[in-house]
Amino acid sequence: MKKHQNLTRYIFTSVTRIADLEEGFDVKDLPSNRWATGDYVVCKIERISGKINTAEISSGRMMSLLEGDIIVGALGIRHATLEATGSWKEVGRDKNMHMLTSAGLLGKLTSRSSFISPLIEISYMGHVFQSNVKSTMTDFVKYYETRKFNIPVILFVGSSMSAGKTTSARIVAHQLKMMNYTVAGAKLSGAGRYRDILSIKDAGADHIFDFVDAGLPSTICKKEKYRQALYNMLNMISSTQSDVAVIEIGASPMEPYNGDLAIEAIKDHVILTVLCASDPYAVLGVMKSFNITPTIVTGPAANTIGGIELIDKLCKVHAFNLIDRKNIPKLRALLKDRIKNNN
Numbered sequence: 603m604k605k606h607q608n609l610t611r612y613i614f615t616s617v618t619r620i621a622d623l624e625e626g627f628d629v630k631d632l633p634s635n636r637w638a639t640g641d642y643v644v645c646k647i648e649r650i651s652g653k654i655n656t657a658e659i660s661s662g663r664m665m666s667l668l669e670g671d672i673i674v675g676a677l678g679i680r681h682a683t684l685e686a687t688g689s690w691k692e693v694g695r696d697k698n699m700h701m702l703t704s705a706g707l708l709g710k711l712t713s714r715s716s717f718i719s720p721l722i723e724i725s726y727m728g729h730v731f732q733s734n735v736k737s738t739m740t741d742f743v744k745y746y747e748t749r750k751f752n753i754p755v756i757l758f759v760g761s762s763m764s765a766g767k768t769t770s771a772r773i774v775a776h777q778l779k780m781m782n783y784t785v786a787g788a789k790l791s792g793a794g795r796y797r798d799i800l801s802i803k804d805a806g807a808d809h810i811f812d813f814v815d816a817g818l819p820s821t822i823c824k825k826e827k828y829r830q831a832l833y834n835m836l837n838m839i840s841s842t843q844s845d846v847a848v849i850e851i852g853a854s855p856m857e858p859y860n861g862d863l864a865i866e867a868i869k870d871h872v873i874l875t876v877l878c879a880s881d882p883y884a885v886l887g888v889m890k891s892f893n894i895t896p897t898i899v900t901g902p903a904a905n906t907i908g909g910i911e912l913i914d915k916l917c918k919v920h921a922f923n924l925i926d927r928k929n930i931p932k933l934r935a936l937l938k939d940r941i942k943n944n945n
Contacts, residue, residue, distance in 0.1 A: 613667070615706025616796040617676040617819050618642065619660040621742040629728035632736070634697070637690060639823055640676055640739040642730035645699070645708060647671045652719025658704045662796040667722065674730065675706030676739055678819030680793050681858050683762050686714045686721060697726035705794040707819045740817035746837035753786065753839060754873045754944045756937070757865070758850040759894065761877070761884035762857075766901030766924075767850050768798045770878050772805040773924045775848045777934055779806030783941070786844035788812060790835060790864040792852020793820040802848060809842040811835055821852070821859045828860040832867055846941060855892050862892070873940040877919075879903040882912040889917055898936070900924045 614623060621642065629644050647669050656664045657673060667673075677690035680702040688702045692710035700711040701722040711721055730737040756774055760767045771787065778785045787802035789812040799810040813821050815838065816831035839847050849868065855861040877896035879885045881903050888894060899921035903909050913921040922929045 611672065612644070613657055613665065613671055613673045614660045615673055615675045615704075616658045616660055616662060617678075617706040617739065617794050617814055618674055619796065620739065620744075620815060620817070621737065623674060623730060623732075623737070626732075627737065628731040628734075630731045630736075631726075631728045634693060636736075637677055637693075637729075638738065639678055639690065640817060640819055642674060642676055642737045642739070643708060644672060644674055644727045644730060645724040646727055647673065647722060648698070648725050649723040651723075652721075654701075654704070654719045654721060656704055657701070657706065658796055660796075662800045664704070664797075672727070673701075673706065673724070675701070675708040676794075676819040678702065678707040678709060678794070679822040680707055680709070680820055681822055682793065682853070683857065684715060684764055685718050687712045693726070699724055699726065703793050703795060705796060705819075707794055738817075739814070739819060743815070743817040743834065745834055746841050748833075749837055749840035751836045751840050751868065751871060753844055753847045753871065754941060755847045755849050755868050755871045757868070757872045757875045758848070759861075759865070759875065759877050759888070759896070760851070760854050760901070761879040761888050761903075762854050765854075765880050765884075766878040767852075768801060770876055770900050770924050771848050771850050772801050774876070774933070774937070775802050775807045776805040777930065777937060778846055778848070781934065781938065783845040784808050784842070786811070786839045786842045786847045787849075788835060788839055788847060789850045789852055790832065791821040791859040791861040792850075793822075793859075794818075798850070807848065809839075809844060811838045821861075823860070825860060825863060828863060832860075832864055836867065854888065855894075856888070865894075873944045874898075874936065876900060882909055882916055885913050885919070885921075886916045889919075895919065897940075898922065
């Protein structure tokens, strides 16, 4: 067993932000049959062979890494359609793995898009132990009083990752603050990345939460485990007594991140749904596959008049580009109308 000492340079990735690991811990090698999703582990950076060379640390800042650095992250699973997939369950006897996300989601790479650089290769040094007990993310979760969720929701759903959900949510949160509403921002599903919800806070949100706060490195897990985390997240949001909640569903609701369960849990409180899509045909795919009718469509699909006209033709829903400032008055009017009609 190795003792964490103050002189040791550990890099605490952002999935550790809910924990008190910097106060000290032991490092103990565990056989893989005792590993589990959300376990905190210590790994050494073995190889950086591409442009991906940073870690998102507990503050949300991006930090450059060097081979030989020692990081603290969490075992998890990622299943990204556009970048990479991997799981701690695929780690072999050598216990070598990868940084599946810069936030410290760790596991063995199973596939990678040819459009992204190779992921950082790491070697397992051991599990984090405190008071002779294995430390997991759930050990540090703050559980909130059960409350009935009744905050009106602006919901952001995407056809895939990188479809513009966080950018759109940031724009809406900013406009809601300009309209003097108290805003809670949340990301209920996806793979851990602190900067997404931090950007919502930077835009003006008064309170922010995500599934890391509920003890999950990503929301790929058993449905019952996710439901427990989800209801704690909803209690977190309810505790703020905000006027409106800006809520993002990471990836798309058809991917294995349990986003469908999140939408089902809050659907009765959604006053406006924003679908962010990569192209007009993706809009049609989400609407048909998930039986969802958005209030508006935005993202790359609505970048041009051609895209907007095709969305109208295929889907009969309104689309406009939220990034274009000339559309802000239209957005503000829509938000004001939906919130007013909800009261």
